[in-house]
Amino acid sequence: MVSSVLKQISFFKDLSNSDLKKLFSIAGLKQYAAGQMVFAKADLGNNFFIVKTGRIKIFTTVGGGKKKTFAYLKKGDFFGEMSLLGGKVRSASAQAAEDSEVLVISKKNFKRLIIENPDFSLNLLQTLVERLHKANKDMESMLFHNILGRLAEAILDLSKDKHTKPVKMAIDQNELAQYLGTTRVPVCRAINTLKRAGIIDYRRGELVILNQARLQSMAGSD
Ligand code: CMP
16 A cells, blocks of 8 residues: 555655565554644654655744744655754654645664665755755845745745646635744735735635736746
8 A cells, every 4th residue: 555655756756666665665654633743843853754645834933932834745745854864853843734644764764765775865865955945045035035025935935836827825824924934913914015016815814826927026036
């Protein structure tokens, strides 16, 4: 059952059938209900995870409950590798943003996969480079963009796998605030500014992109 699951996951698309079989014998499957924690920041890291279905939120909490969402991971994305490769403890928390299923691989088997499967290791490295690239972009954006530019960037980022025309996504203002590492009030103001300019519509937790080109220009990505 797990091997047919693995074949559908892009992370494993380059692996041979025998490599997939090997993986199949070492991966377990775990289910998390929406809101359930997979692990918390600073826990000891023992497992590596790959999302099979649903969405996993990766976030950090600082001081009196301030939150910053680093990423929403979906089908085929992995997490939990950092503490296994060096940090020892989890660098961030992982929580199911909706009902989710994840493949679980132990630390020992994860290290064996890296050593024995060049394609697996290459995929891992490529994704880590993409994440570093995004983290640099986020830092640049936090330092040099105003809240409108950052909101525009966040909306484009969070909606990149939505293919309706116009693009629509369900997201609440708290989620957006946490993604930007700020509070709800400035995000609410920025949303209203974008609404007044006819760039987005936002009602009852549903955001619609009305003018993608202007959004891209505000995000500095056109
Ligand atoms: P680990 O430190 O073991 O536990 C938290 C995990 O969150 C971490 O491994 C990574 O897999 C993942 N993670 C941390 N930062 C980011 C980020 N900026 N983008 C995507 N995933 C991340």
